[in-house]
Amino acid sequence: xxxxxxxxxxxxxxxxxxxxxxxxxxxxxxxxxxxxxxxxxxxxxxxxxxxxxxxxxxxxxxxxxxxxxxxxxxxxxxxxxxxxxxxxxxxxxxxxxxxxxxxxxxxxxxxxxxxxxxxxxxxxxxxxxxxxxxxxxxxxxxxxxxxxxxxxxxxxxxxxxxxxxxxxxxxxxxxxxxxxxxxxxxxxxxxxxxxxxxxxxxxxxxx
Amino acid sequence: xxxxxxxxxxxxxxxxxxxxxxxxxxxxxxxxxxxxxxxxxxxxxxxxxxxxxxxxxxxxxxxxxxxxxxxxxxxxxxxxxxxxxxxxxxxxxxxxxxxxxxxxxxxxxxxxxxxxxxxxxxxxxxxxxxxxxxxxxxxxxxxxxxxxxxxxxxxxxxxxxxxxxxxxxxxxxxxxxxxxxxxxxxxxxxxxxxxxxxxxxxxxxxxxxxxxxxxxxxxxxxxxxxxxxxxxxxxxxxxxxxxxxxxxxxxxxxxxxx
Numbered sequence: 001x002x003x004x005x006x007x008x009x010x011x012x013x014x015x016x017x018x019x020x021x022x023x024x025x026x027x028x029x030x031x032x033x034x035x036x037x038x039x040x041x042x043x044x045x046x047x048x049x050x051x052x053x054x055x056x057x058x059x060x061x062x063x064x065x066x067x068x069x070x071x072x073x074x075x076x077x078x079x080x081x082x083x084x085x086x087x088x089x090x091x092x093x094x095x096x097x098x099x100x101x102x103x104x105x106x107x108x109x110x111x112x113x114x115x116x117x118x119x120x121x122x123x124x125x126x127x128x129x130x131x132x133x134x135x136x137x138x139x140x141x142x143x144x145x146x147x148x149x150x151x152x153x154x155x156x157x158x159x160x161x162x163x164x165x166x167x168x169x170x171x172x173x174x175x176x177x178x179x180x181x182x183x184x185x186x187x188x189x190x191x192x193x194x195x196x197x198x199x200x201x202x203x204x205x206x207x
Numbered sequence: 208x209x210x211x212x213x214x215x216x217x218x219x220x221x222x223x224x225x226x227x228x229x230x231x232x233x234x235x236x237x238x239x240x241x242x243x244x245x246x247x248x249x250x251x252x253x254x255x256x257x258x259x260x261x262x263x264x265x266x267x268x269x270x271x272x273x274x275x276x277x278x279x280x281x282x283x284x285x286x287x288x289x290x291x292x293x294x295x296x297x298x299x300x301x302x303x304x305x306x307x308x309x310x311x312x313x314x315x316x317x318x319x320x321x322x323x324x325x326x327x328x329x330x331x332x333x334x335x336x337x338x339x340x341x342x343x344x345x346x347x348x349x350x351x352x353x354x355x356x357x358x359x360x361x362x363x364x365x366x367x368x369x370x371x372x373x374x375x376x377x378x379x380x381x382x383x384x385x386x387x388x389x390x391x392x393x394x395x396x397x398x399x400x401x402x403x404x405x406x407x408x409x410x411x412x413x414x415x416x417x418x419x420x421x422x423x424x425x426x427x428x429x430x431x432x433x434x435x436x437x438x439x440x441x442x443x444x445x446x447x448x449x450x451x452x453x454x455x456x457x458x459x460x461x462x463x464x465x
Contacts, residue, residue: 039456040321045399046430046442053424059320060430063459098434 036074039067048098050107064100064108069117073132078176081127082109129178138183142172143192146206155196157203158184250282266303269347276353307346307354310335315378317455323427324379325391325445328352328367331376348373371395375445381426390419391443399432399442 041047041063051057071090072080082105085091092099100108109128112118116134121127142161146152149166161167162175175183184204187193194205264271314334318326332348339346355376358365364380370392377383383391393408394400405416420441423429432440 039459040447044430044442044444044447045434045440046432049431049433051424052431053427056424056427056430066459097436098432 036071039063042067042093043096045096045098048093048100048104050101050104061108061111065111065115065117068108068112068130069132072130076174078130078179079121079127080130082106083126131179135179135182135186138172138175138179139186139190139192141170142183143187143206145170145172152206155203155205157198157201159201161204247282254278254282267344269345269350273347273349303344304350304354304357307335307350308358310338311351311354311358311376312378314338315376319379320459321455322443322445323429324377324381325428325443326376326378327370327445328374328376330445368392381428383426386415386419387422390416390423394441394443395446398446398448399440401435401438401440403438 041060047060047063051060068090072078082102086099086102086105091105106125109118109125112130113120113128117131119129119131121129145167146154156164158177158180162173162177162180167173172180172183181195181202184193184195187204187206188195192207194207196203196205258265258275261271261275265275266272311331314331315324315326318334328348328351332346332351335346335351352367352374355365355367359367364378366377366383368375368377368383368388368391375391375395389409390400390405393405400420402413402416402420405411405419406413409416420429423441423443424431428445429441429443432442
């Protein structure tokens, strides 16, 4: 029933979904900004200087990777623009007047890439996808929800999954399209779902 | 008649007299020793009785414990000297310090990745108390110092560096000589130190200052801050007050290198 009535919206869903998500994102940022807990390193001035000692640097980078991922998770950020993010509180602590240089940010991002949590969108490394949860993990969450609600063998549009009323309380609600597709692809590989092409876009059938 | 008194006979007599005096002296000295031993025995058994009566107090009350230990020290008894033996059996005092030592090691190990193996006595005290919970015996800084001294004796790499009226407890055998120690003491005030400050306060040459700072960086005890707006600052996590009250989060725990 829901599927049918949403068909007319599907043609615009791409743009619609994105705008809706961006607004949600802004609201999220405002309301959750207060409750994000910074790790002790964040207020430690040297944390913003790439450490010369190799062992210390390793600890530092590990802490930065952790911080970037938790920050993105908290604010539901999936795409990051390097120039923009330099001014974001995560890399720029105004209180102690320290910021991470662009070179250092690139080093941190390279670490994240090596760990499989980041993907560059362009050759110039100006924009990237941050995967604070990997596609397989998202796929698992989605499949759990499907099973729990006895909806195996049902078909969903991608929009329904990420923005439908039924998924309102779920963690994958608001998931960006590119990540949703990858998650479903992961499930497909596991034989738990099949991505199908419909008139106005893609959908998925769960087994 | 000869009045010489210096004949074989006289010498023999003299020798006999001397021997008798010596014997007397020995007897006297022996007497004294026996007396003193008896007194000491009485003293010791009184102390033991005291300890037995006040066992609970000794275990529960840190100030009482200090005084008791000082009393023991007066008669040359160290309740902690051996793990086994009368004192530790009767009081369980030996166990108490042994267990405390284990706790101290645990706290230091858990935080080593943050502070490089250097921690203030205050922070150590806070965390040990926290780890013990509400119903455990109270532990004073004096107790910690004694436990650490024991650990030191066992050759576990522990050491104590006097800074700013208290101590920095070193739990990894990083080679710290007098130069390093003195710079640590200088850094205690603000939690960081610069080459200029070292040159100014300690009247050292630049090379000597840099050498020490490089060593602290190498040992993971200090981090470099190059955005201070003047010269580089060398910060010590162990002295970073904001850090001392923070627990180790699950994220941090995952980062700790094995």
